[in-house]
Amino acid sequence: MHPTPQTSISNSAALAPWETSMIEMFVRAASLIGLPRSIGEIYGLLFCARQPLTFDELEQRLGISRGSVSQGLKLLRQLGAVKLQYIAGNRKDHYVPELSMKRLVRGFVRDQFSPHIESGESRIDQVRVLLDDERDSALREHALQRLSTLDTWQRRFQRLLPIMMAALGGAKFLENQSDQEDTVI
Amino acid sequence: MHPTPQTSISNSAALAPWETSMIEMFVRAASLIGLPRSIGEIYGLLFCARQPLTFDELEQRLGISRGSVSQGLKLLRQLGAVKLQYIAGNRKDHYVPELSMKRLVRGFVRDQFSPHIESGESRIDQVRVLLDDERDSALREHALQRLSTLDTWQRRFQRLLPIMMAALGGAKFLENQSDQEDTVI
DNA sequence: AGCTTTGTTCAAGATTTTTTGAACAAAGTA
DNA sequence: TACTTTGTTCAAAAAATCTTGAACAAAGCT
Numbered sequence: 001m002h003p004t005p006q007t008s009i010s011n012s013a014a015l016a017p018w019e020t021s022m023i024e025m026f027v028r029a030a031s032l033i034g035l036p037r038s039i040g041e042i043y044g045l046l047f048c049a050r051q052p053l054t055f056d057e058l059e060q061r062l063g064i065s066r067g068s069v070s071q072g073l074k075l076l077r078q079l080g081a082v083k084l085q086y087i088a089g090n091r092k093d094h095y096v097p098e099l100s101m102k103r104l105v106r107g108f109v110r111d112q113f114s115p116h117i118e119s120g121e122s123r124i125d126q127v128r129v130l131l132d133d134e135r136d137s138a139l140r141e142h143a144l145q146r147l148s149t150l151d152t153w154q155r156r157f158q159r160l161l162p163i164m165m166a167a168l169g170g171a172k173f174l175e176n177q178s179d180q181e182d183t184v185i
Numbered sequence: 186m187h188p189t190p191q192t193s194i195s196n197s198a199a200l201a202p203w204e205t206s207m208i209e210m211f212v213r214a215a216s217l218i219g220l221p222r223s224i225g226e227i228y229g230l231l232f233c234a235r236q237p238l239t240f241d242e243l244e245q246r247l248g249i250s251r252g253s254v255s256q257g258l259k260l261l262r263q264l265g266a267v268k269l270q271y272i273a274g275n276r277k278d279h280y281v282p283e284l285s286m287k288r289l290v291r292g293f294v295r296d297q298f299s300p301h302i303e304s305g306e307s308r309i310d311q312v313r314v315l316l317d318d319e320r321d322s323a324l325r326e327h328a329l330q331r332l333s334t335l336d337t338w339q340r341r342f343q344r345l346l347p348i349m350m351a352a353l354g355g356a357k358f359l360e361n362q363s364d365q366e367d368t369v370i
Numbered sequence: 371a372g373c374t375t376t377g378t379t380c381a382a383g384a385t386t387t388t389t390t391g392a393a394c395a396a397a398g399t400a
Numbered sequence: 401t402a403c404t405t406t407g408t409t410c411a412a413a414a415a416a417t418c419t420t421g422a423a424c425a426a427a428g429c430t
Contacts, residue, residue: 127207
């Protein structure tokens with residue numbers, strides 16, 4: 001029934017040493033920003049690969065479970081760190097890594113940071129309300145002060161984001177033209 | 186022998202609702218940047234407090250273990266997020282929170298990010314070396330390409346940090362200047 | 371329709387991280 | 401010195417997170 005025994009010859013080949021080493025870097029990077037190892041592995045292998053990879057290539061070459069690949073790709077897609085590439089005459093999904101640092105950062109921030117930041121204002125207000133019950137009026141004043149510090153932090157953070165994104169390149173007008181070596185990438 | 190029984194009356198009192206709520210925000214924030222709950226709790230309580238707090242006040246009011254307080258304060262000190270305040274005639278260490286957002290961010294980045302980033306260059310070189318053993322020359326060329334992308338990312342990131350810090354330094358005017366009423370009790 | 375391929379979901383297992391508390395150290399006090 | 405206070409360390413327990421794989425769904429093929 002199965003003329004070809006599962007996957008053909010060299011697709012599930014073991015990783016080359018340089019690939020392992022490269023993937024290790026991404027695993028580190030992932031853990032640095034609080035993402036699980038499997039996510040780093042998947043993105044790392046895609047980053048190494050010369051062609052789009054399929055679900056089962058990821059599973060087999062990395063030696064991780066289908067569940068991990070599925071969930072990993074799901075999150076990476078959500079972050080915009082991985083894109084589906086349609087390949088004619090092939091039913092499988094093929095994935096390629098997003099290579100624009102700016103888009104990677106933006107996706108990560110949008111997905112993992114901004115929601116928390118944005119809910120902050122209402123949380124501060126909530127504390128303000130609770131604070132009305134504090135009997136010690138000096139303490140109450142002090143706490144209001146601290147809340148306004150927190151307010152300031154939030155606003156600063158929000159103002160920071162666009163600046164960061166601009167510095168990462170997309171907005172050419174803000175770019176520093178002295179050290180602009182795009183040649184190699 | 187001890188006219189004052191340890192800490193005066195209401196120091197190990199249960200947390201007020203507004204304090205709990207405030208601390209909750211810091212716990213969230215901590216987890217957002219990958220720090221354990223206890224760290225958020227400690228910093229949060231210090232942030233609420235009107236006076237410097239001692240080790241055992243933190244332990245008792247938060248209801249966490251001595252080990253957690255000790256390790257938590259250790260890390261917070263390392264990050265520069267908490268400072269020791271010397272109090273005359275008192276053997277205990279008293280802690281106050283760092284309130285400058287810029288210093289908080291800088292401490293965090295210095296401690297948790299920069300080391301990884303800085304070791305990146307040599308890791309990339311290591312992959313380059315391993316890559317010499319790749320037989321498929323087209324793949325080898327492709328991988329070199331990707332490595333240079335990685336290089337670019339690292340450099341951009343490093344250039345980003347000073348920009349961020351500068352953006353955080355600007356608004357001195359809203360900083361809390363009325364927090365000098367520390368002296369009491 | 372029935373069979374296969376492709377991918378998702380989720381409960382249970384495995385692993386990692388965090389917390390705890392008892393033993394220890396350091397330094398003040400009497 | 402012996403005793404107390406204050407804080408640290410670290411192995412083990414607890415909790416949180418990640419991974420696995422089997423059951424399921426969706427869609428193509430014959």
